[in-house]
């Protein structure tokens with residue numbers, strides 16, 4: 001296994017493109033979902049990820065000057081009405097900050113919100129423990145970006161710091177999430193060379209729902 005470590009407050013692992021960081025949004029709304037941008041760091045460095053070119057999304061500037069504390073995130077959320085869900089998303093891998101996610105999700109659950117986490121599924125490798133257990137009762141849905149049906153393709157597309165072991169780590173994370181979290185969605189981006197049917201078959205075999213996301217140059 002690679003020796004890469006990701007502490008809760010370590011420096012961002014990815015060089016940020018130029019953005020107006022002072023205007024970065026911690027909580028941003030798209031439709032009836034409120035997205036939480038708690039880090040720009042990732043364990044992976046996916047070839048298709050737009051964040052390396054531009055840390056903005058649908059008019060929202062997500063380039064953080066520093067990672068917000070749980071109190072800052074909760075302040076940014078407030079108590080909005082009419083939401084379907086609150087989503088830990090990024091641009092970045094929220095479970096790099098699993099302790100902050102647990103803290104924030106516990107408070108938001110008490111406010112009555114439905115909670116989803118979008119993740120690359122490598123949190124167990126990063127933290128060297130089973131992270132899903134810590135999310136039980138706080139998180140309604142986990143959406144895992146799988147993007148490949150085999151380790152070689154996964155490594156080519158997602159550049160895991162754990163090498164091809166990263167793929168097995170994601171599959172184990174998905175299986176554990178299916179066992180403990182009410183709703184688990186596995187997704188794949190239609191990057192050229194990815195066998196979407198094989199991804200679907202693997203997702204279903206692991207017990208998850210499958211969703212395709214369209215690749216954009």
Ligand code: SF4
Nearest residue numbers: 042045046049092120
């Ligand atoms: S894990 Fe997500 S945010 Fe991170 S590099 Fe990959 S696609 Fe981008």
